[in-house]
Amino acid sequence: MMVLRSSALQTIALLPRNLVIVLLRGYRAVISPLYGDVCRYYPSCSAYALGAVQEHGVTRGGWLAARRLARCHPWAEGGIDDVPVHEHSPYRRTRFGFVASQRKG
């Protein structure tokens, strides 16, 4: 993959990811609590999706989240199931959960 040197370019490249993060945060704030705890895993499916998109972006993160949702059925054992993480992530996370380039500003 091409390494984006400019911080501005990187911000644009991270835009889709951050957009999905806003959607997921919204879902987790408004809709999730309505149903209470239903997920058989920790972290819950929506938390997993959020983490996956933060870590791997929309495409790969979305794929991971979809696979996780498919795993979350009544016959599944459940348990702890964390998002696979990179050893060294090139990004930092803001308090809200946005993904930004490492350098500030």
Next chain:
Amino acid sequence: MDFFSLILWPIKWVIEAILVGWHSLLMLAGMDAASGVTWVLSITGLVVVIRALLIPIFVRQIKSQRRMMEIAPQLKKIQDKYKGKRDQFSREAMSRETMALYKRTGTNPLSSCLPLLLQMPIFLSLFYVLSDAYAGKPGVGLLNEQLSRQFGDAELLGLAPLGSSMITSDGNVWVIVIASILVVLMTASQFITQLQIMSKNQSPEMKASPMYKQQRILLYLLPLVFAFSGFAFPLGVMFYWFVSNLWTMVQQFIVIRNMPTPGSEAALAREARMAKKRQRRGLPTIVEDVPEPSVEEHKKTQRQQPVGKNRAKKKTGK
């Protein structure tokens, strides 16, 4: 056909088949094909079929909730460990340990995300089927042109077409009145179900968590969400939602009454009920399920000093 309707196509087909199936059954029973009641009952039938198909999942959940009793002591241990700790990290660690315990003992009481995930496309598909029917378009499968028109024009209580919504009411006051009533009914049923779970079937630890407070706030915002949906959704879809809510309410009531979460208010009520029953029958009151008085053994904080051989002998010798 766009991507979205391509995905929904099979679900729409199944929904139409169930609706038409019920419709023909009701016609065989002597009901009028075009009358509103027949189609309203068909929608009720749709709820019954879908929720009945979800019963095995529900039964599974009940069974693992029963097994929860067996792991209650271990669960209590985890809860005690994090008692009074309300910061994010402690709560996370607590959920993690609880989940690990469920997996280890094979007693996961949670129903999984599948039932929720299933409801959404079903709801959407019904929305499209009904909207198309109201627009005079035939369905994708068994709902042919004639049936589709009947379905779209069928009237709730003989006053408002099932396929109309507040937006498409065309000045029909009854649509607005009935939609408002349905919004109230939907909200009330959802509210009662939620309140029952939240106030009666949750352990004190859960009630102390920030998640609980958030849930409570949302509970009171719920009417607003439904008021909005009352605008956009056709009456038939709202009716489906309401009947589905009723089903959930009854199901939940049975669970809370007979298989409450250990340590919750409902569990205490159940114990009290059982004790009363025994008393009435004149049986001796068996003390069951009552947690032993937790007399915590005094833990010595100071290490016992090792004693030399000679001194130990002297002590025992005395």
